[in-house]
Amino acid sequence: MSADPAPTGPLAGIRVIELGVWIAGPACGGILADWGAEVIKVEPPTGDPSRLFQKMLGDVLPTNPVFELDNRSKQSIQLDLHLAEDLAICLDLIDTADVLVTNIRRAALASFDLDYPSLASRFPELIYCHITGFGSDGPDANRAAFDIAAFWSRSGIASLLTAPGQSPPFQRGGMGDHNTGLAAAGAVSAALFERTSSGLGQLVETSLFREGMYTIGFDLNTKLMWGADVGNNDRTVASNPAANNYAIADGRHIWVVGIDPERHWPALCRVAGLPELIDDPRFATPIDRRANAADLIALLDTAFANLSFAEIEQRSDGEPDFFWSPINSLDDLLVDPQFASSGALAHVPDGAGATTTMVSTPVDFSRTPVNYRSLAPTLGQHTDAIKNELSAGD
Numbered sequence: 417m418s419a420d421p422a423p424t425g426p427l428a429g430i431r432v433i434e435l436g437v438w439i440a441g442p443a444c445g446g447i448l449a450d451w452g453a454e455v456i457k458v459e460p461p462t463g464d465p466s467r468l469f470q471k472m473l474g475d476v477l478p479t480n481p482v483f484e485l486d487n488r489s490k491q492s493i494q495l496d497l498h499l500a501e502d503l504a505i506c507l508d509l510i511d512t513a514d515v516l517v518t519n520i521r522r523a524a525l526a527s528f529d530l531d532y533p534s535l536a537s538r539f540p541e542l543i544y545c546h547i548t549g550f551g552s553d554g555p556d557a558n559r560a561a562f563d564i565a566a567f568w569s570r571s572g573i574a575s576l577l578t579a580p581g582q583s584p585p586f587q588r589g590g591m592g593d594h595n596t597g598l599a600a601a602g603a604v605s606a607a608l609f610e611r612t613s614s615g616l617g618q619l620v621e622t623s624l625f626r627e628g629m630y631t632i633g634f635d636l637n638t639k640l641m642w643g644a645d646v647g648n649n650d651r652t653v654a655s656n657p658a659a660n661n662y663a664i665a666d667g668r669h670i671w672v673v674g675i676d677p678e679r680h681w682p683a684l685c686r687v688a689g690l691p692e693l694i695d696d697p698r699f700a701t702p703i704d705r706r707a708n709a710a711d712l713i714a715l716l717d718t719a720f721a722n723l724s725f726a727e728i729e730q731r732s733d734g735e736p737d738f739f740w741s742p743i744n745s746l747d748d749l750l751v752d753p754q755f756a757s758s759g760a761l762a763h764v765p766d767g768a769g770a771t772t773t774m775v776s777t778p779v780d781f782s783r784t785p786v787n788y789r790s791l792a793p794t795l796g797q798h799t800d801a802i803k804n805e806l807s808a809g810d
Contacts, residue, residue, distance in 0.1 A: 425452025441519030443597025494796030567592025571628025
């Protein structure tokens, strides 16, 4: 059943049924597929709506890169669950599976008896992974959600990233979905590990809302424990000017990451060409630098505005306590010398003897390496083969 080449990875031999739409559910399924699982994507007659991204992006690209990212190495079976025959096929598929992944709302699943309570007794070894917008309890448990609503807006992230007096920034597509997909894939893996001793499946859940709150855990936990807010996001008066962003001479920006205000302060002054500030009484201690942040940041702004990227790189080579990073555009990222070396690229067979380069799953395994098998399936590409396999097993 699996596409060639044969699957490898730590989850080789695991079968996953995906009832997923848009991004979060398919992202989890895509990660599990990258890790070697056989993932069968159950799609309605109209297909996963994320197939529409090709048109939503202007219908000018020859393929759908958004859909490809989360659906490579999967198989697709086209089923209309409103039809008793197709629903029975879906249940037969689940009977062959180790894992079911879904991000369909619970009420819709229950209408087909595909919710966890309906399946738990019938398939006691099944790991059932349910990704929701807002969780399984509470007034909004069955509320529809995209990550812009649940992860970005309602969780508090957008507010925390909004400068005073400004409108909230836009989220890039799928940020919360992919974070939540990673959390779900980790939960599935943990449940599979536990099953090796208990022999039993279980329900694992996560939500876009909860992932958003975990993402801002520094701020939220400080608020919960002490009722306090952590700093602000106005760079002109940042409480720690050594952890701030600065414009440089060649039109780029850098982020200085001087989190330890004692250790990183002298190196920052030397790289900026302002060694006299190290002993300046206005900035002698972290408390002084915080109290005089506006003046200090103005001095650093002027200094960095006269330094090129190459000059900062050269100076930082001799300052091991100067931590910094360029603020890359996508074009900058593609030529960043660390980009390809980081393992960021997946070379996926296209079925014609060549490969398509995509973003990889951000995890590597030394003994059971990931093996990308195929591009995303066309709608219903494997329907007949999967039905024939089920018939042969009867």
